[in-house]
Amino acid sequence: MDDLHLPPTSLTPEVAWIPRQGLLTMRGESYPENVLSFYAPILERMSSVLESGSLTMLNVEMHITYYNSASAKAFHRIFHMLNQAAEKGCAIKLHWNYDEEDDMARDLGKDIHEDFPAIHFVDCPLAAA
Amino acid sequence: MQLERFNQFFSNASAQGVVFYHSGRMDEETVAAIGALLRLRLREEGANGVESRKVFSTFMEMAQNILHYAAVHEAEDGPVGRFGALSVARAETGFVVMCGNYMPTDQVPRVRERLESVQGMAPESVRLAYRKRLASDEDDPDSKGAGLGLLTMAASAKAPIEFAFEPGTPAEDGRTFLFLKALI
Numbered sequence: 001m002d003d004l005h006l007p008p009t010s011l012t013p014e015v016a017w018i019p020r021q022g023l024l025t026m027r028g029e030s031y032p033e034n035v036l037s038f039y040a041p042i043l044e045r046m047s048s049v050l051e052s053g054s055l056t057m058l059n060v061e062m063h064i065t066y067y068n069s070a071s072a073k074a075f076h077r078i079f080h081m082l083n084q085a086a087e088k089g090c091a092i093k094l095h096w097n098y099d100e101e102d103d104m105a106r107d108l109g110k111d112i113h114e115d116f117p118a119i120h121f122v123d124c125p126l127a128a129a
Numbered sequence: 130m131q132l133e134r135f136n137q138f139f140s141n142a143s144a145q146g147v148v149f150y151h152s153g154r155m156d157e158e159t160v161a162a163i164g165a166l167l168r169l170r171l172r173e174e175g176a177n178g179v180e181s182r183k184v185f186s187t188f189m190e191m192a193q194n195i196l197h198y199a200a201v202h203e204a205e206d207g208p209v210g211r212f213g214a215l216s217v218a219r220a221e222t223g224f225v226v227m228c229g230n231y232m233p234t235d236q237v238p239r240v241r242e243r244l245e246s247v248q249g250m251a252p253e254s255v256r257l258a259y260r261k262r263l264a265s266d267e268d269d270p271d272s273k274g275a276g277l278g279l280l281t282m283a284a285s286a287k288a289p290i291e292f293a294f295e296p297g298t299p300a301e302d303g304r305t306f307l308f309l310k311a312l313i
Binding site: 010011031032033066068069070072073076099101102103104107111115128 | 182185277278280281
């Protein structure tokens, strides 16, 4: 019931939020015209589960091949919320996947790692195809 | 347009190294379509992966700026919407990404101040300002992208972002043309 599945589009990533299995996946590209209207419902859905305290563990898989600046802000919000849940005892692991030549994604991962220390951050550079 | 004029237009564009040019009304659908085309063109031009990413990212931030901040054209007999021009051209060392659009004149001082402040930043300062903006809680009411867009362009560019303002004609119509140029 709490699950959320959004298929990928040319402007938005595939999103899968499956709290029963402790899983959040975001894959693809992110540059919708209105970033807030895409991410706000996702944040809302996540926050209701996280605030209930029922989630004990979460594995996050991120692989965003291109994101615009407004999307970076949205990711920061998501990890801010997850960091708060982690501080309250939820074991959260983040696999930050990016193409190894993508400096922007590598740096954003570094920022998220430093800003949200309660999340177990796993740096995952991928060899260029 | 006469065939000859078109020939001139085409030859000029080639001589200037233009690999992509689009001008017109911008919406989400247009951005997705020209984005896909730009990637194809960059591949054909033999841009390497890093270059290609930075050109695409800069181009998209410029497109997003037009979508959010361009003056809305509301002529009675013409189409309604936000208009802009975007181009990517070959430079001696890399690519030049440029955009131009009308913006409300009353916002020029604020935009100029922001552009000048980023122009004066060394690369490490751009990175620091980006981090600060990213983590800032409050949304800047005047900026839908939290100023991150400009910092993202500045972080990708090899040289400070160039800009110019041209008052509209007639000057009192409340619009000013803004140009931005980034060397990637």
